[in-house]
Amino acid sequence: MPILVSSDKCTACEACVSGCPFGAMQVVSGTAAAGDGCTLCGACVDVCPVGAIELQVERKAAGTSAGDYRDVWVFAEQRGGRAAGVVLELLGEGRKLADQLGEKLCAVLFGDKVEQTARELLAFGADTVYLFEDPSLANYQDDLYASAMTELVRAEKPGIILLGATSIGRSLGPRVATRLGTGLTADCTGLAIDPEKKNLLQTRPAFGGNIMATIVCPNHRPQMATVRPKVMARAKRDDSRHGEIVRKALPKGVDLRTRVLEVVDELSETANIAEADVIVSGGRGMGDPKNFSLLEKLAKVLGGAVGASRAAVDAGWYPYSHQVGQTGKTVNPKIYFACGISGAVQHLVGMQSSEIIIAINENPEAPIFKVATYGIVGDVLEVVPALTEAFRRVRG
Amino acid sequence: MNIVVCIKQVPDTTEVKINPQTNTLMREGVPSIINPFDMYAIEEGLRLRERFGGRVTLLTMGPPQAKDALREALGLGADAAVLLSDRAFAGADTLATSTTLAKGVEKVGNVDLVICGKQAADGDTAQVGPGTAERLGWPHTSFVRKIHEVAGGSIKLERMTETGYEVVEMRLPAVITVVKEINEPRLPSLKGQIRAKSAEIPAWTAADLGATPEQLGLSGSPTQVVRIFTPERRSGGKILEGSLAEQLDFLVARLRETKAV
Amino acid sequence: MMEYFLTEEQKMIKDLARRVADERIAPAAAELDEKEEFPWELMKVCAESDLFGVYMPEEYGGLGGGVLEQALVVEELSRACAGVAVSYAASGLGAFPILLFGTDAQKKKYLPDIASGKKLAAFGLTEANAGSDAGGIETTAVLDGDSYVLNGTKQWITNGGEAEVYTVIAMTDKKKGSRGATAFIVEKGTPGFTFGKKEKKLGIRASATRELVFHNCRVPKENVLAREGMGFIVAMKTLDRTRPGIGAQAVGIAQGALDAAAKYARQRHQFGQPISSFQAIQHMLADMAIQVEAARAFVYAVAKSIDSGVKEFSKESAMVKVFASDVAVKVTLDAIQVFGGYGYMRDYPVEKMLRDAKITQIYEGTNQIQRNVIALELIKEYAGRK
Numbered sequence A: 001m002p003i004l005v006s007s008d009k010c011t012a013c014e015a016c017v018s019g020c021p022f023g024a025m026q027v028v029s030g031t032a033a034a035g036d037g038c039t040l041c042g043a044c045v046d047v048c049p050v051g052a053i054e055l056q057v058e059r060k061a062a063g064t065s066a067g068d069y070r071d072v073w074v075f076a077e078q079r080g081g082r083a084a085g086v087v088l089e090l091l092g093e094g095r096k097l098a099d100q101l102g103e104k105l106c107a108v109l110f111g112d113k114v115e116q117t118a119r120e121l122l123a124f125g126a127d128t129v130y131l132f133e134d135p136s137l138a139n140y141q142d143d144l145y146a147s148a149m150t151e152l153v154r155a156e157k158p159g160i161i162l163l164g165a166t167s168i169g170r171s172l173g174p175r176v177a178t179r180l181g182t183g184l185t186a187d188c189t190g191l192a193i194d195p196e197k198k199n200l201l202q203t204r205p206a207f208g209g210n211i212m213a214t215i216v217c218p219n220h221r222p223q224m225a226t227v228r229p230k231v232m233a234r235a236k237r238d239d240s241r242h243g244e245i246v247r248k249a250l251p252k253g254v255d256l257r258t259r260v261l262e263v264v265d266e267l268s269e270t271a272n273i274a275e276a277d278v279i280v281s282g283g284r285g286m287g288d289p290k291n292f293s294l295l296e297k298l299a300k301v302l303g304g305a306v307g308a309s310r311a312a313v314d315a316g317w318y319p320y321s322h323q324v325g326q327t328g329k330t331v332n333p334k335i336y337f338a339c340g341i342s343g344a345v346q347h348l349v350g351m352q353s354s355e356i357i358i359a360i361n362e363n364p365e366a367p368i369f370k371v372a373t374y375g376i377v378g379d380v381l382e383v384v385p386a387l388t389e390a391f392r393r394v395r396g
Numbered sequence B: 001m002n003i004v005v006c007i008k009q010v011p012d013t014t015e016v017k018i019n020p021q022t023n024t025l026m027r028e029g030v031p032s033i034i035n036p037f038d039m040y041a042i043e044e045g046l047r048l049r050e051r052f053g054g055r056v057t058l059l060t061m062g063p064p065q066a067k068d069a070l071r072e073a074l075g076l077g078a079d080a081a082v083l084l085s086d087r088a089f090a091g092a093d094t095l096a097t098s099t100t101l102a103k104g105v106e107k108v109g110n111v112d113l114v115i116c117g118k119q120a121a122d123g124d125t126a127q128v129g130p131g132t133a134e135r136l137g138w139p140h141t142s143f144v145r146k147i148h149e150v151a152g153g154s155i156k157l158e159r160m161t162e163t164g165y166e167v168v169e170m171r172l173p174a175v176i177t178v179v180k181e182i183n184e185p186r187l188p189s190l191k192g193q194i195r196a197k198s199a200e201i202p203a204w205t206a207a208d209l210g211a212t213p214e215q216l217g218l219s220g221s222p223t224q225v226v227r228i229f230t231p232e233r234r235s236g237g238k239i240l241e242g243s244l245a246e247q248l249d250f251l252v253a254r255l256r257e258t259k260a261v
Numbered sequence C: 001m002m003e004y005f006l007t008e009e010q011k012m013i014k015d016l017a018r019r020v021a022d023e024r025i026a027p028a029a030a031e032l033d034e035k036e037e038f039p040w041e042l043m044k045v046c047a048e049s050d051l052f053g054v055y056m057p058e059e060y061g062g063l064g065g066g067v068l069e070q071a072l073v074v075e076e077l078s079r080a081c082a083g084v085a086v087s088y089a090a091s092g093l094g095a096f097p098i099l100l101f102g103t104d105a106q107k108k109k110y111l112p113d114i115a116s117g118k119k120l121a122a123f124g125l126t127e128a129n130a131g132s133d134a135g136g137i138e139t140t141a142v143l144d145g146d147s148y149v150l151n152g153t154k155q156w157i158t159n160g161g162e163a164e165v166y167t168v169i170a171m172t173d174k175k176k177g178s179r180g181a182t183a184f185i186v187e188k189g190t191p192g193f194t195f196g197k198k199e200k201k202l203g204i205r206a207s208a209t210r211e212l213v214f215h216n217c218r219v220p221k222e223n224v225l226a227r228e229g230m231g232f233i234v235a236m237k238t239l240d241r242t243r244p245g246i247g248a249q250a251v252g253i254a255q256g257a258l259d260a261a262a263k264y265a266r267q268r269h270q271f272g273q274p275i276s277s278f279q280a281i282q283h284m285l286a287d288m289a290i291q292v293e294a295a296r297a298f299v300y301a302v303a304k305s306i307d308s309g310v311k312e313f314s315k316e317s318a319m320v321k322v323f324a325s326d327v328a329v330k331v332t333l334d335a336i337q338v339f340g341g342y343g344y345m346r347d348y349p350v351e352k353m354l355r356d357a358k359i360t361q362i363y364e365g366t367n368q369i370q371r372n373v374i375a376l377e378l379i380k381e382y383a384g385r386k
């Protein structure tokens, strides 16, 4: 096994045993050793207090030579001709990476009658847009997109390709990466360039958000990553920017094995709170049912759902299906906003495992502040609209 | 229909705790379970078999103890199970995992449909399903939430998107990954569990799959994990100060830093 | 954790029943109670998991277990909802007479469907004027050609109206007193066999309790269980075997209440600390736990003893029913105390558990009657000694 443990240094402290995400480390006759479950993730190396563990990476450095590959590419996914929100975020982040590397930022756009969108990509920072225009590209189609993308990559040799971690990006990304035989890092929330080796450092949550991992793809090019939407800052629009649009022809004779028969939009306003990543909840402190529209606006900006305390539900201000707590739903979103909610224990049991809790209440002694990650003392009717505005600004 | 369901044994991440002193993962006593999304994949396989006849074969790549996961899934009613296990598979990223699973599917033979979960609870990448399809040279559809019909050598299904869904028709053989909206997984039956207890589960090695070592495990993996750390936890009880505008600036910045927004 | 030396298969049964309880029954329990709805969906889940067959011989499609296996299932289901558990258990109460006294043909005809859960069974003894005094039943069965004609009304029959197969005790010869009763298998749909309305109850409200109404109902001769005149023997031998199941139901309810109370005591803060830090609460929890474990040990011991083939177990079976049911009432009552006012509210599960627990002291022979039986046996035993 390429997990090497120095028996001289190892103190059998078992830090690695409990630190191993896969339960694969054991202490055998006084020295730590990796067992069958080991995935060579290297967590043990980091937790070892005495530096006794080494991950020996003996890879074939074959792969591709990095030198031939340059530029940062963004896959500009579109639906109905419009670039997805995440594309602007990728352009924002891609710009930084490209500038650091002294390379170009390029976008790849597939679609039907999307030249206008291509121009917008230039305005949002792309130096070059590779444009595939064809009626058959109106909707996402795995076979076509993957073949065209792979051919283009082989011809142009980009160093980095970023895709949104969307249903499209997470379908196309692995197909293309596998066909190219290169690495793909999933659902990244942080990207940086290693100053020495110029590799892309890709950081992502795993284990249901319990840990973060930084991943590199040192010996293969391009380095590919899907990036979680709504994490990176959007690029700023500048219509005076110039760039080139390079039209590309679709590869011939691609066997189309999947066909989209129908596209159905189902945007439900009553998002299910049990599954939402962001929940904006209101209580009796909202004062009036019509003030719940303030919460709906904030939820909309953040792509979240609206919840309610029992007091609000019992008053008939919001439907029971949105009640959080003992007799309502148990939720654990990434962010929970408690607006005008006092924090009764029956409410808390339903939401206290949320990753971040933000409480807005005019009473500084309200028990909700004891569990809140961040508390704002103030009037909900003033704070909530201000918050909505603040988030709307950063989300562009 | 000849169906292969790929399942992965994972630590129960809902039980994983962080040691606040050392800020490391506390995995002690955390049970291994079948990846929750794979329960939906198994259920869909069984339902397709009930509708169209055929066989459901379970496939997993993992250490010898991953047999437990296969046995548990056999208890739900699958017909057969195969373990892909070899030191050479260790350290695989999704590319090498996809290669290995595709070889396994080929060795099972005459497969019409491979069903994977949407994503694994530990690696969380959602890349293995599409990667396996590519390695097999088959089409795939990710995030499937409903199967309408299987007829005339193709399958009609619904793929979940950010804004709704798409109805897709796809030629078989193919790979799908399923989301939890697709069904409600059944519980095992006692008779199924008793049968599973004594079922033969063959273990195939790299040699059995006829795979070259450079494609497998660590050697076949372009990506490397260079660092693992735990995200910052909340301290709790911080009441913000300053003007409302200052408070909001701080909050927005913090939320963006923690990547939650 | 107590080690009860269950076999691997018994552990498997218990684990699966626990999963059914946690994943399927618990989320539905409050609503079923509120709506007094028969849990058909959950009966189907139990059937698909093979739980109905645990105590049935393999030749009838069962798993070949006995009273212990059934008790393990009932205990686990009762932790989540005793109303669902009794619907499951009453099918066994209806099936045991066939299992113990049926002919080969009767067993082949009825048991496989009951073991697979395709059909539910029920047991009809009690009548309006004959509760503890079962000898007072007034339903009659008169032989007429190839069939018996039944007339009369059974009362409070669990699974009444929902079950397909009924074992019914009726008088074939009043003059013979306790030797004048006969047990019959009656199928739902037999002309002259109808049901009263569903009773409104204090607890186990998911379960169905109805009258069985017989009006010139013809039952073929081959549906007689054992022989004419054996009716009360059939009933008594059946109940001896199923009373540990009531004990198991009681243990399950009590365990559910203990679980809820212990969890709540850690969450609820008063005087700036969790109420679990108050010794008064701690001792209450300790006493609850002691009683639950003792009752469980007793249930398992009696069930194992029966399964091992001992001949006489009426007394032990009565004892375990009394002990466990008294524990259930005591423990659920204390659980409400631990919860304080919240325990009194229907938003929390413990008030339902008390309502459910109470029935275990009443049905399958009240605890007073059981104590009579125990005492009588004791006196007999001691009379025989020097």
Ligand SMILES: Cc1cc2nc3c(=O)[nH]c(=O)nc-3n(C[C@H](O)[C@H](O)[C@H](O)COP(=O)(O)OP(=O)(O)OC[C@H]3O[C@@H](n4cnc5c(N)ncnc54)[C@H](O)[C@@H]3O)c2cc1C
Binding pocket: A282, A283, A284, A285, A286, A287, A308, A309, A310, A311, A312, A323, A324, A325, A326, A327, A328, A329, A339, A340, A341, A342, A343, A344, A345, A346, A347, A350, A360, A361, A362, A363, A366, A378, A379, A380, A381, C342, C345, C347, C348
């Ligand atoms: C058996 C039982 C089960 C229960 N189950 C649940 C449950 O599932 N979910 C649940 O939520 N509750 C539940 N409760 C009710 C719970 O005990 C509380 O009564 C309820 O949560 C209170 O709701 P609230 O915080 O909205 O209202 P309140 O407690 O009245 O709090 C209102 C808060 O708003 C603040 N406020 C007022 N005006 C403003 C303003 N303009 N700006 C800012 N802040 C303002 C006040 O300072 C106060 O803190 C249950 C209770 C019982 C007994």
Ligand SMILES: Cc1cc2nc3c(=O)[nH]c(=O)nc-3n(C[C@H](O)[C@H](O)[C@H](O)COP(=O)(O)OP(=O)(O)OC[C@H]3O[C@@H](n4cnc5c(N)ncnc54)[C@H](O)[C@@H]3O)c2cc1C
Binding pocket: A039, A041, A183, A184, A185, A186, A204, A206, A207, A212, A213, A215, B006, B007, B008, B035, B037, B038, B041, B059, B060, B061, B062, B092, B093, B094, B095, B097, B101, B115, B116, B117, B118, B119, B120, B121, B122, B123, B124, B125, B126, B127, B128, B129, B223, B225, B228
């Ligand atoms: C912290 C961490 C981060 C990682 N990040 C990356 C990364 O960004 N890119 C990368 O290429 N690798 C990554 N890996 C490696 C990756 O976890 C492994 O390659 C793993 O074998 C498969 O990926 P997954 O767990 O994400 O599965 P997913 O692709 O999320 O799984 C989807 C489905 O594929 C099937 N499946 C997956 N694995 C198996 C298996 N072993 N046997 C049978 N069926 C299976 C199941 O049906 C599953 O539901 C990471 C590993 C760790 C520990």
Ligand SMILES: Cc1cc2nc3c(=O)[nH]c(=O)nc-3n(C[C@H](O)[C@H](O)[C@H](O)COP(=O)(O)OP(=O)(O)OC[C@H]3O[C@@H](n4cnc5c(N)ncnc54)[C@H](O)[C@@H]3O)c2cc1C
Binding pocket: C090, C123, C124, C125, C126, C130, C131, C132, C133, C155, C156, C157, C158, C159, C201, C209, C359, C362, C363, C364, C365, C366, C367, C368, C369, C372
């Ligand atoms: C929900 C429910 C479900 C039931 N399911 C069934 C079923 O499926 N099948 C079936 O056949 N029956 C069933 N029963 C009937 C049940 O078995 C009887 O209720 C029970 O046997 C007691 O009879 P009783 O209610 O008529 O009480 P009674 O006999 O009228 O007793 C009243 C009180 O007097 C006491 N008492 C009576 N005699 C004596 C005595 N000799 N010494 C001391 N105390 C005495 C009793 O203990 C009790 O406290 C069910 C009852 C209920 C409530």
